[in-house]
Amino acid sequence: MEVKARAPGKIILSGEQAVVHGSTAVAASIDLYTYVSIKILPSTENDDRLTLQLKDMALAFSWPVGRIKESLSSLGGPFPSTPTSCSTASMKLILALVEEQNIPEAKISLASGVTAFLWLYTSILGFKPATVVVTSELPLGSGLGSSAALCVAFSAALLACSDFVNVDMKQQGWLIFGESELELLNKWAFEGEKLIHGKPSGIDNTVSTYGNMIKFRSGNLTHIKSSMPLKMLITNTKVGRNTKALVAGVAERTLRHPDAMNSVFNAVASISEEMANVIQAPALDDLSITAKEEKLEELMEMNQGLLQCMGVSHASIETVLQTTLKYKLASKLTGAGGGGCVLTLLQTLLSGTIVHKVIAELESCGFQCLIAGIGGNGAEICFGAPSWL
Numbered sequence: 001m002e003v004k005a006r007a008p009g010k011i012i013l014s015g016e017q018a019v020v021h022g023s024t025a026v027a028a029s030i031d032l033y034t035y036v037s038i039k040i041l042p043s044t045e046n047d048d049r050l051t052l053q054l055k056d057m058a059l060a061f062s063w064p065v066g067r068i069k070e071s072l073s074s075l076g077g078p079f080p081s082t083p084t085s086c087s088t089a090s091m092k093l094i095l096a097l098v099e100e101q102n103i104p105e106a107k108i109s110l111a112s113g114v115t116a117f118l119w120l121y122t123s124i125l126g127f128k129p130a131t132v133v134v135t136s137e138l139p140l141g142s143g144l145g146s147s148a149a150l151c152v153a154f155s156a157a158l159l160a161c162s163d164f165v166n167v168d169m170k171q172q173g174w175l176i177f178g179e180s181e182l183e184l185l186n187k188w189a190f191e192g193e194k195l196i197h198g199k200p201s202g203i204d205n206t207v208s209t210y211g212n213m214i215k216f217r218s219g220n221l222t223h224i225k226s227s228m229p230l231k232m233l234i235t236n237t238k239v240g241r242n243t244k245a246l247v248a249g250v251a252e253r254t255l256r257h258p259d260a261m262n263s264v265f266n267a268v269a270s271i272s273e274e275m276a277n278v279i280q281a282p283a284l285d286d287l288s289i290t291a292k293e294e295k296l297e298e299l300m301e302m303n304q305g306l307l308q309c310m311g312v313s314h315a316s317i318e319t320v321l322q323t324t325l326k327y328k329l330a331s332k333l334t335g336a337g338g339g340g341c342v343l344t345l346l347q348t349l350l351s352g353t354i355v356h357k358v359i360a361e362l363e364s365c366g367f368q369c370l371i372a373g374i375g376g377n378g379a380e381i382c383f384g385a386p387s388w389l
Contacts, residue, residue, distance in 0.1 A: 001040045003160045005381045006033040006174070007152035009138040010145035010207040011232065011334045011343060011374070014275045014303045017250050017310050018268035019216065021261075026224075026272050026279075027203055028213040030234070030372040034136040034149035036157045041129040048129040052117055054110070055135045061101045061114060068118070069127040071097055078126035080164040083187035086119045086195055094118050109141075116151055116192035124158040124188065132157075139368065142236045143335025148204030151192030155185050156379040174380040185209055185379060211378030215276045217269070224276050228283040228292065230374040231346045233324075233358065235331075235367050237316035239339025246336045250310050264309050271306070275299045279375075286349065293347045297330035300345060304332035312337030319365055320344075327358050346371070 008029040015025025041048075048065040071093050086094070098114050117132070134153075138146040156177070159165045165181055177185060189205040206221060207214055215222045254261040278296055283289045304321065307313060317333050320342040324331045331344040346355060359369045 001161060002037065003157050003381060003383055004035060004037040005153045005156035005160065005379065006035045007149040007156060007208045007379045008033050008211060008376065009149050009372075010204055011234070011341075011372075012143075013213075013334075013343070013374075014272040014299065015268055016333075016335055017247065017307065017312055017337065018265045020247060020250070021254065021265045022218055023265045023269040024215060024217040024272035024276075025203075026213060026215050026275050027207050028230075028375045029207050029211040029378060030144070030232070030374060031376045032137040032144070032234075032370060032372050034134065034138055034146065034153045036150075036153040037133040038157045038161055039131045040161060041131065043129060050121065050129060051131045052114065053131070053133045055133055057107065057110075059103075059107065059110070061098075061103075063097060063100075065127050065129050068097065068122065072122050073127075075122065077123045078162070080124045080159060080162040081184065083184065083191050084123060085191055090119070091115070091195075112196040113147065113150060116195040117154055119195055120151070120154050120158055120188060120192050123191075124155070124162055137370075139236050139238075139370075141240060142238075143340040144234070145204040145208055147196045148189065148193055148200075148208045151189040151196070152185065152205055152208040152379050154192060155188040156381050159185055159188070160381045160383075172382075174377075174382050176377060176380055182209055182379070207378075209378050211376055213276075213279065213375050215272065224280055226279045226375045227281060228289050229348070230279075230296075231348075232372055232374055233329075233344040233346055233355070234334075234370045234372055235320045235342045235344065235362050236370065237314070237320065237339050237342065237367055239314060239316045241314075241336055241338035241340055243336040246312050246338045250312065253311055261310070264306050268303065268306050271299050271303050289348055293345065297345055297347075300330045300332045300343070307333055307337060310337075314338050316367075317342055320362060320367065323361050323365070324358060327354055329358065 009032050010027055013026040015023055019025040049062050051062040053060045094115050098111050103111055138144050140146050186209040190202050193200040193205050213224045215224055278292055283292055321331050324344045329344050331342050334341050334343045362369050
């Protein structure tokens with residue numbers, strides 16, 4: 001049996017950083033994906049193995065199924081219908097299996113992802129031999145939700161291989177899970193995210209699972225959908241950032257200037273609410289689409305100004321802003337700030353020549369440029385040999 005799954009990355013359109021302080025934020029899926037292929041192998045006495053291939057990095061990890069079973073059989077899996085947190089004791093057992101792989105020091109950050117894979121695999125499928133292959137269009141550690149997309153894609157493929165989720169394997173093309181199955185998938189992906197990040201918000205995996213857009217505030221999520229196609233230029237500055245330090249810096253600034261910063265957070269909340277309303281408002285013709293896009297550009301610019309007030313911009317981000325402004329394009333950082341990625345709205349009627357000029361100028365600065373549609377489908381699965389391997 002062979003199944004493949006894909007899960008999208010995400011961007012924050014408005015409200016990053018401020019959401020920690022009770023503000024509203026808007027997030028959306030992007031049509032850049034992480035893909036997972038699982039091929040369940042026939043059991044043999046001599047060479048039952050579970051192999052994980054990270055194709056983009058030319059890395060592979062492999063364990064005898066008997067070794068995994070010997071270590072983890074006490075966990076009592078599989079239990080696909082009951083998303084469960086990995087206990088401290090279970091974590092120690094899984095970490096021992098990961099350490100046996102001797103992951104290169106330069107790639108040691110991948111260990112948490114491998115740990116999440118082993119927990120999800122054994123919890124959902126148990127101890128079946130298989131080959132699992134991962135590829136991704138998402139740059140790692142850039143604020144585009146790459147780890148969440150990985151956990152969602154793992155969970156989707158594993159649930160499709162389990163006997164618990166009922167899917168029609170004869171259907172062609174990409175398939176979307178039903179509502180109850182998406183809820184189960186999202187819960188499993190969140191457990192994987194916890195192994196990677198410790199205390200994630202759950203926003204990234206929710207956007208990746210369900211797709212489209214969400215508005216969230218103080219733990220409350222509302223699904224929203226755009227009335228028109230949106231396209232963004234995503235510029236990866238390739239500047240790493242320490243999210244915890246950036247969040248702490250905003251908190252410290254809030255302690256020093258509570259009234260001023262609370263006003264900033266309230267302004268961000270207003271921008272996010274208006275942005276959600278604009279996105280959902282009807283767009284009947286080119287004129288109304290252009291008017292909506294111009295409003296979104298203004299809201300993005302205002303949000304960026306407030307992020308600068310919070311102290312989370314960076315020289316690399318400012319370079320992107322100045323470059324796109326020369327072409328009268330609106331941009332804002334997305335995610336924690338301090339580097340990472342910058343969003344630039346590409347209006348529907350924008351000349352392709354201008355887009356190419358902007359990209360060429362940004363790439364000459366050493367940045368990576370990606371163009372993505374916003375607010376598409378979430379997790380999807382299909383059956384048969386993956387064409388992308």
